[in-house]
Amino acid sequence: MNKTSPSLADAVADIPDGVQVMIGGFGGSGAPIELIHALIDRFRATGSPKNLTVINNNAGNGAIGIAAMIKAGMVRKMICSFPRSSNAEAFNEKYLASEIELELIPQGTLAERIRARGAGIPAFYTPTSFGTELAEGKPTETFDGKMYVQELWLKADFALIKGHDGDETGNLTYRLAGRNFNPLMAMAADRTIAQVSNLRAPGSIDPEAVVTPGIFVDKIVEVPAPQQEEVLVRRGVVY
Template identity: 80%
Template sequence: MNKLCPDLVAAVADIPDGATVMIGGFGGSGAPVELLHALIDRFRATGHPARLTIVNNNAGNGGIGIAAMIRAGMVAKVICSFPRSSNAEAFNEKYLAGEIELELVPQGTLAERIRAAGAGIPAFYTPTSYGTELAEGKPAEEFDGRMYVRERWLKADFALIKGQQGDTVGNLTYRMAARNFNPLMAMAADRTIAQVSRLGEPGCIDPQQVITPGIFVDTIVEVPEPQQEEVLVRMGVVY
């Protein structure tokens, strides 16, 4: 039951080429920066993993995290809601050069597609996107006089998430708004890798305070002083 991993390098060692990887966070809030940079280090050393499909709220900012993965050439496709954030130069350059694919998903639909996968619901209907380019090729049906678009669940091979406190069996809590997509993604992936600021033994978290139960977490690694994406971007850090 002990899911503790000794370091970041070992935590991401099994992610293969072509994997679909969900990455927690809303902008920098709840983003697992250290796990992403460990994955970049592995790619620079070995050339793997490559051709990744990334699922996130946006397509990265500045020169760190997801943006650094894209600039390194690790990412073949991005599934997100906001590809054109304020510092999305890495994605913009690759996309305009035809080197990366984009699947644009409205934010509420993105969250619900991920939630549906975790709940075992293969499809659902939403009025969002009906009559737009985003609905082209998707089944639509009328309910109570309104048209709805059918959307499929969104699964992943791996989820990389960030918690505030965890225990060795994988139970997690989150810090304020850093909760965002992280719990949903933990449930929608075949394997979930979590970094946490504080790690303890089972029982260190009040059961009523657990947000993500350990059954949804496969690997946990402690990062006592995690970096914050926005701070690194303002400093001009390029990983």
């Protein structure tokens, strides 16, 4: 099945209001900037999608990517580990004005909650956060004399991810640290949209090199020269 989208706009055209969206990346590494900006373009043209819950490692930087989504008023809630990065003014302003919600999750727990959804594990126990505000209201249990907190899987309606090589059936590889959350999110979302630097014919990627099998990808679009978040932030780019 050919899952290629003819454009970035087409790739994000089916994302409606009010859904949960996982967005790959660890800071700028592996962040699908072009897909995010295509979603912002659609919002500016149509007023949709809005009231989104965004799941990411952080709450955006500068005035591009997730930060630009927040600034535009598209995001109702952030679920992340590091909302207060060095250039998180967009999130800070909205949060202090009570215009955005925050669910704070320790980074290892965030990754495991996402992975658990992809593996079909509805809940697990971790010692992380026990005795802190982040554990309030959550079930706890003792194992081998140590207290653990129950965490639920974390799922999403859509995932926006970035790969390096991909084929028309959705098989993906990643480049170095750009792998990070992307494979986990591809498995945890109901529908996954991937941008790749190189779109190849089916069978042209060594099966041993495939990290995300095509069964987890619904749409794929080629972006031959993807932008890097940190470079755009240093330049002061405002999207």
